[in-house]
Amino acid sequence: MQAGHAPTAPPVDALAGRFARVRSRTGWLAAPLSPEDAMVQSMADASPAKWHLAHSTWFLERFVLALQPGYVAYAPQWDRLLNSYYHSAGPMHARPQRGHLSRPTLDEVLEYRHAVDARVQARLQADGLDVQQRRNLLLALQHEQQHQELLLTDIKHAFWSNPLRPAYRAGLPLPAPAAPQPLRWIDADEALVRIGAPAWPDAGHFAYDNESPRHRVLVHAHALASRPVSNADFRAFVEDGGYRQPLLWLSDGWATVQAEGWTRPLYWDEDLAHAHTLGGHRRLDPAAPVCHLGYYEADAYARWAGARLPTEFEWERAAQGVACAGNFADDGLLEPAASGDARPDAPVQLFGDVWEWTSSAYGAYPGYRPWSGGIGEYNGKFMVGQWVLRGGSCATARDHVRASYRNFFPPAARWQFAGLRLARDR
Numbered sequence: 001m002q003a004g005h006a007p008t009a010p011p012v013d014a015l016a017g018r019f020a021r022v023r024s025r026t027g028w029l030a031a032p033l034s035p036e037d038a039m040v041q042s043m044a045d046a047s048p049a050k051w052h053l054a055h056s057t058w059f060l061e062r063f064v065l066a067l068q069p070g071y072v073a074y075a076p077q078w079d080r081l082l083n084s085y086y087h088s089a090g091p092m093h094a095r096p097q098r099g100h101l102s103r104p105t106l107d108e109v110l111e112y113r114h115a116v117d118a119r120v121q122a123r124l125q126a127d128g129l130d131v132q133q134r135r136n137l138l139l140a141l142q143h144e145q146q147h148q149e150l151l152l153t154d155i156k157h158a159f160w161s162n163p164l165r166p167a168y169r170a171g172l173p174l175p176a177p178a179a180p181q182p183l184r185w186i187d188a189d190e191a192l193v194r195i196g197a198p199a200w201p202d203a204g205h206f207a208y209d210n211e212s213p214r215h216r217v218l219v220h221a222h223a224l225a226s227r228p229v230s231n232a233d234f235r236a237f238v239e240d241g242g243y244r245q246p247l248l249w250l251s252d253g254w255a256t257v258q259a260e261g262w263t264r265p266l267y268w269d270e271d272l273a274h275a276h277t278l279g280g281h282r283r284l285d286p287a288a289p290v291c292h293l294g295y296y297e298a299d300a301y302a303r304w305a306g307a308r309l310p311t312e313f314e315w316e317r318a319a320q321g322v323a324c325a326g327n328f329a330d331d332g333l334l335e336p337a338a339s340g341d342a343r344p345d346a347p348v349q350l351f352g353d354v355w356e357w358t359s360s361a362y363g364a365y366p367g368y369r370p371w372s373g374g375i376g377e378y379n380g381k382f383m384v385g386q387w388v389l390r391g392g393s394c395a396t397a398r399d400h401v402r403a404s405y406r407n408f409f410p411p412a413a414r415w416q417f418a419g420l421r422l423a424r425d426r
């Protein structure tokens with residue numbers, strides 16, 4: 001903040017509306033789950049739904065309400081359980097052991113949510129949040145939207161791990177059928193491109209610290225695929241022996257294929273025609289974007305196809321000025337869907353459906369500075385060993401993403417709704 005600059009904070013009315021929407025949405029997402037469902041942790045990378053419900057509430061308390069002098073925490077004995085990775089906030093329970101926590105019970109966690117909601121709403125109604133608290137409240141709601149997506153991807157993995165393969169929610173609508181679209185190449189000339197978002201909170205629009213500063217990048221001439229890689233495209237790779245050809249794979253990727261016994265995308269049946277979904281066991285739509293791939297698989301597919309993954313800058317350039325429209329969690333399908341959009345001159349499905357792996361390692365932009373205070377641990381300390389994904393998925397809230405948004409995961413992570421779009425040099 002420059003001297004003489006008026007501090008900016010989100011207006012209370014807008015915050016109150018967003019708070020009500022986001023918090024009730026999380027409750028709706030968790031509603032189909034039994035207390036037993038909500039406690040399952042099917043792998044170390046995933047968390048129980050109950051933990052997501054509690055941790056997102058702890059974040060509100062810790063980074064908004066507790067900034068009030070004299071604030072008395074709802075249940076300080078839970079701090080250790082609900083702190084994810086904020087060393088500045090104290091000790092934490094190991095993530096792989098979150099599934100061991102039968103207490104607090106789901107009912108107690110839901111009571112905790114209601115109590116903290118009431119406290120936040122009272123502060124909002126009394127206009128009793130200072131500038132920093134209002135900023136952190138907006139951040140806490142962005143954070144909760146990330147956990148909404150994780151709740152869905154984690155329960156999908158949990159139910160896939162159960163031989164009964166239950167549906168997460170009965171009656172999820174099936175995507176409307178759409179004719180497969182031919183893959184076209186959209187040429188882009190060499191250009192110096194402005195990448196990233198102005199640093200928040202100085203800029204009025206929220207962006208994570210890892211999207212800033214805005215800076216210039218030289219993007220070389222290339223071509224970007226008009227649409228993401230489809231299930232039919234990826235099936236051809238599998239049937240061509242893609243998972244058995246070491247020359248297609250990065251060394252670490254091939255070692256992972258061997259160690260994990262990968263032969264097809266996560267959740268696909270052996271027949272390559274059906275898959276586990278949040279709506280239960282379903283036939284794969286050949287025209288829908290392929291998903292549940294790790295970076296290694298996306299990279300190997302691109303090599304097999306005679307192409308490569310786009311850089312995050314090539315992706316962002318294509319997405320700049322494009323409306324953030326697509327198949328998001330708000331639409332209620334909770335699976336990627338084929339698009340009927342067949343514009344010949346522009347990439348489609350940049351937003352929604354599947355996160356798109358890029359070839360860019362997740363790192364700091366030139367001049368990057370983490371946020372100050374405890375929230376400085378949010379993004380910056382993870383800038384090693386992960387790759388950037390762009391565009392949001394069918395499990396992402398529509399108003400959570402934008403062209404500059406950078407998601408990131410380790411290269412072997414497959415349980416997110418992650419697919420790919422091809423690029424090539426010209």
Ligand SMILES: [Fe+2]
Binds near residue numbers: 055084
């Ligand atoms: Fe979190």
